[in-house]
Amino acid sequence: MPELPEMETYRKLLNEQIAGAVITGTEVTRDKSINVSPDEFQQMLVGRTIWYVERRGKHLIFHLDNGKRLELHLMLGGSMFFGSEEEKPDRTIQVTIRFEHGNLYFIGLRLGHLHLLSVKELEGALAKLGPDPFDKRLNAAKFADLFAKKRGTLKASLVDQQVLSGIGNCYADEIVYAASIRPDAKIPTLESGDWERLHTSMHSVLKEAIARGGYMDQPFTAADTLTGGYDELCQVYDRAGESCRRCGSTIEQIEVASRKAFVCPSCQKE
Template identity: 30%
Template sequence: MPELPEVETVRRGLENLVIGKEVASVTVLWENIVQAFGGVTEFVNRMPGQTLLAVDRIGKFLIFHWTDVAWIAHLRMEGKYLYMPSTDPVDAYSHVILHLTDGYDLRYRDVRKFGRIHMVDKHQLDQAVKDLHLGPEPKDITTAYLTDKLTHRKRPIKGVLLDQSVIAGIGNIYADEVLYAAKVHPEQPANSLTDQEIQAIVDASKAIIGQAVEAGGTTIRSYTNAFGENGHYQQYLQAYGRNGQPCARCGTLIEKISVSQRGSHFCPNCQQVHA
């Protein structure tokens, strides 16, 4: 699933290629992707004539600012945006197609169909974003903030790092990387972390997410960004997907266990549960 760095890479691609483009007409081939107040009919009626003014990102959400509507969009597992000539054949996984006035399409392609495009009137955008209940992004968290959030949470720290209302933008890959860097076991109860460990998680979150954004995100399995380019942070992964391989710090083999229902990779020597 794309996390903050991968979604940021998509945002930059859209900004480079689609800003200033005007929609001529719209084809919706899989209606569940589109969530508009008046349903798909409203979406199809309102999008023609809209020009894309800006694309923002909040956590893992993309915010499309059109002339007088906005989208809050989520890629979920495998969604991607493609900018391609309108004459190119439409494949079975392209579910929402904006025909642009420049002879190109912006196509939303999603093999799993889990992604969503939520269209709102511009004046409703602020409230719709508030309703997402997202915490700050890693670059904006402080040790005092995270300490406060962990105090009353007994569940494993891994689950708290995945909670978008605590920190927005971290998913399974970067949660494993952050905990490895901070030398914290993924099952350590959140309210039992030492001040030093919380500081280490804050520092690692900022550093790792920042580096992953610079690298264009991580490419695993079939996931590539919106425009078919591969991010290259996967070459820096220390824990995620490395089960059975030696820890870069101590040589102990990385293990994989299930924590908060997610596969979690860690070094059993460097990351130990403590009282």
């Protein structure tokens, strides 16, 4: 599932392609992916300019010139592609937004959605999101405070969007590995030094992943060489049976709060 670095990569690439562009048409082949009728969707969007695209957690917000917002969550299996009819991937497309210079395709939008909302509706929809990992006010102490009342495992809280927004299965594993802590560590056992290391690791892992275009490898355009560059840099995620690049031990897959997690049994301590 795309997480903060993947959505940040999309945000960057989307702004390069469509900021300031006028929507010339829409096509919806799966009504459930949107929150209004396909006709209303078309009426509300055609002729509108997209000012810019913003990211909040794993959501993207398209700002329209009529004050409305398009709120996107890709969930599991969702992706986007920008280009011509000829270039588009051979996949089922649920929503297409057309511009004069190309089309924006929403692919695999089954669990995910693209909702047309007013500013008020948008704020309501995202009201429960926890702070962004890059929120300037979120220093190490405030970061530790987010987990103060939690009793479960570290991974369960790191991926809880109401605690912190943007982190999911992949980056939770990478962040705790970078901090030399196990994902199944119980939160009350962690000490202030652990929280400081987690806070630092969260920034370094996510920054590096953003710089390398995230770990998911579907390109956004035919010429896109940025997306997916982080895949080969993952230290533990999806590497069960391979060796730890730090110590040579075999990476293990475990289950934490009914999610899979990947750990190095030697580098990460409980």
